Amino acid sequence: MRKAKQPLTIGWREILSLPALNVARLKAKIDTGARTSALHAFNCQEFKLEGRAMIRFEIHPVQRNNKKTVLAEAQLLEYRQVRSSGGHAQTRPVILTDVRLGEQQWQIELTLTNRDVMGFRMLLGRQAVRDRFLVNPGKSYLQSDNHEHS
Template identity: 70%
Template sequence: MKQNKTYSPESKFKQLAIIGWRETIALPELGINRIKAKIDTGARSSALHTFHVEEFRRDGKQMLRFQVHPYQRNSKQTVTTEAELLEYRQIRNSGGHAQLRPVVVTTVQLGDQQWQIELTLTNRDVMGFRMLLGRQAIRHHFLVDPGKSFLQSYHHPEK
């Protein structure tokens, strides 16, 4: 008797590590050693809280210089950094309003994995997290357990 091969989603995902709904990540190319991020599978794109964003040209490339407060409720620690501008993109914020945001490509590190993500820059000052890691960034890298936190990272109390 011939046996039909059926697709098993479990076999595809067995090699993926599990992360919680919040994790501590790093953005090494931006000089951010750690930032607490909310893992948001409802958001397509990732977002970083930035301010004083200015556009300039260097060697024929459109660049952005911006500042980041990597720790929630701490406006004393500031990282000033630069990245090449990929494009401007219309993004729907959590309130459903469209915003035109700059997008950069950078490396993210979570646990022992590093990979490139697209990151939108926006003001998240009133939001609970300075960083949002959306589903495009975690696709093919992790599965999410929404009932757990810091499964692939250590939670350092913010200064």
């Protein structure tokens, strides 16, 4: 009988990247209470490209820094009702994009929302980590280095 491969363990926060969105380093909170992942995005504008619904948005990838801005575009998957941790329902745009954490890269659904007042620019939800990682809530940066970025 073959032994199943043991999933990697990650901490409650990790540094990841979003290669297709030109975000090389982003501090994310691993949130198993959230079904979907969420990214801080603002100035969202829907447009069409070759008949496909697209969305253009800006990202502040560095926590507590509103000066560094990345402009990104992605195909718009849909709009979805999401209930925030405060219980408020919000309709958010949803995109599919690659996320890279340590040596692993995979595709996730990502909702776009203004997280200016939140501590983390991104939440990595349970759908993104399911069957891929175990989460150790007492540790940080188990699959990434946490040296500060400029």
